Amino acid sequence: MAMSIPIVSVKPVVLAAPERGDDLTVRVTAPVSGTGLPVVVFSHGFGGSLDKYAPLADFWAANGFVVLQPTHLDSRTLAVTPEDPRYRTIWRVRIDDLVRVLDEIDTLVAAVPGLAGRVDATRIAVAGHSWGAQTASTLLGAGVRDASGTPEEDFADKRVTAGVLLSLTGTGESLTPFAAENFPFMHPEFSSLTTPALIVTGDNDQSLLSTRGPDWFTDAYFMSPGAQHLLTLFGGEHSLGGIVGYGSAETTDENPERVALIQRITTAYLRTALAVDAESFAAARAEMAQNAASVGRLDSK
Amino acid sequence: MSSSNNPAVPVLSYSPVVLPVPGRPVDLELRVTAPVEGTGLPVILLSHGHGRSNNLSSLNGYGPLANAWAAQGFVVIQPTHLSSRTLSERLADVPGAPLFWRSRAVDMGHVLDRLDAIEKTVPLLAGRVDAAKVAVAGHSLGGFTASLLVGARVAEGGDGDFVSLAEPRIKAGVLLAAPGRGGDALNGPMAGIVPFFREVDFAAMTTPALVVAGDKDDSRHFTDVGPEWHMDPYTLSTGPKALLTVFGGEHGLGGIAGYDAAETTDENPAMVADVVRLTGAYVRSQLSPGDDAWAVACEALAADSDAFGRVESK
Secondary structure (H helix, E strand, O other), X not given: OOOOOOEEEEEEEXXXXXXXXXXXXXXXXXXXXXXXXXXXXXXXXXXOOOOOOHHHHHHHHHOXXXXXXXXXXXXXXXXXXXXXXXXXXXXXXXXXXXXXXXXXXXXXXXXXXXXXXXEEEEEEEEEEEOHHHHHXXXXXXXXXXXXOXXXXXXXXXXXXXXXXXXXXXXXXXXXXXXXXXXXXXXXXXXXXXXXXXXXXXXXXXXXXXXXXXXXXXXXXXXXXXXXXXXXXXXXXXXXXXXXXXXXXXXXXXXXXHHHHHHXXXXXXXXHHHOOOOOOHHHHHHHHHHHHOOOOEEEEEO | OOOOOOOOOOEEEEEEEEEXXXXXXXOEEEEEEEEOOOOOEEEEEEEOOOOOOOOOOOOOOOHHHHHHHHHOOOEEXXXXXXXXXXXXXXXXXXXOOOOOHXXXXXXXXXHHHOHHHHHHHOOXXXXXXXXXXXXXXXXXXXXXXXXXXXXXEEOOOOOOOOEEOOOOOOOEEEEEOOOOXXXXXXXXXXXXXXXXXXXXXXXXXXXXXXXXXXXXXXXXXXXXXXXHHHHHHHHOOOOOXXXXXXXXXXXXXXXXXXXXXXXXXXXXXXXXXXXXXXXXXXXXXXXXXXXXXXXXXXXXXXXXXXXXXXXXXX
């Protein structure tokens, strides 16, 4: 089912953002042919950048998606330190970054030769890994609360009609002291996550942020009305076989089969969720039951 | 040392350009990375190495080099050689496997034969490339490939019957952490997998080249010579040549093979930026006589008390 259209990628496309302190830079990756292309806005994990996640972005683009990857303020390429007044609000600026990307889709598309006029900006998904999954989840409706349980405003964005959330952290009551100190916003309210989403998790993802085991990363599936599907990678750790980058030092569970399965299932999900192909996800589920049963499992509700 | 690399210059990357090549067991696939703007762009052919990762030995590796050279105004063309780990299962029984030293060099000739078609395939690139200005660069095993293309000869059978794969359309070379002399020096436990390193005639390497070597790049698996082994392509060849010794550099030269790559033992983005800047200046000056970028960069390096490396020339 993989189409593998040649892809073109332009970076950095710079969106001026004076109030942010650093302009927002974005990598835009798209197939060189096709029209009515749906859009995926991807949010990187802690410390990442637009240069990461090529195994996902390139695959999605080769299968007909325009992928937009901003660099958030926590990127190691920017060096915003804990002493920086912006540091404590990065979780919120990350959300603003995704909204700004959505606001500026036309500008971003225009930066890629030959892409203008081939994009369907009414079909938009958000995706993200780790902290990026948390950021993306808010546009799907997940609530953010502080340590005292006080809810922040509603970040749901009606332009977004589907999500893929990879290694999404769970509820806040099991945070370790380290997580509670550094990530006080990690008290999600999943009941308001109503936009359809696929959750992807590794069943060996032992997080330093929670005293619970790998099942912490399945909370969104069990608690969110929108999270209808759960892809579990057997033996997968937080890096899910190597989605962060080719040959990345951050990958603790390098496994090309695992990455290939994530590529296929997320693509099939996005194609169905964004109404490109009504059959692709069902076909992928059937194929998975036959051929990939040793790599992972797909649950739906 | 400050860097003149400008990460804000937009670059465009296209992959794959697919070139069917008669007799090659799989199509030749390329990544092309170029600045969005500019004309008369010189070309760098980039040959990947054979590191241990699953994907970096392919057109999906070497982003830190390709993107930064493109931002400096080069069109960077990266093939996936037959030795790529992304192909190793499919090609295990093909003659030349697993390292395909000869095919690796021949790939670059195919790229140059089809430069017109490549230019027309990549959006907005047509008419912006100067096909008379071509350099080759390569890292590790790719450095060996580059050394052949700039004239080094190999006697594969150990019979003194030397083969030349020199490519006259290539005007300059950049050999990054490339292998050195064979003979008794090739005495490490892995020497058996690289019989074509055994007899190499670097004296025949007459095309101008810059050899880049880390002074901590001790490749014990091939030799007990020490980091100087990677300087052999400079030491044993005829001029004009230059040698950039990178202080503290190991085989990864700070991380040129990929972003945050696991195979990098000496992760250092500043070192990568310096290597990109110096190599880019070298290629620019070699391809455009009268361009003083290299002379200026060398002067600045020599005057810097905290320089990241040292340049020698002959």
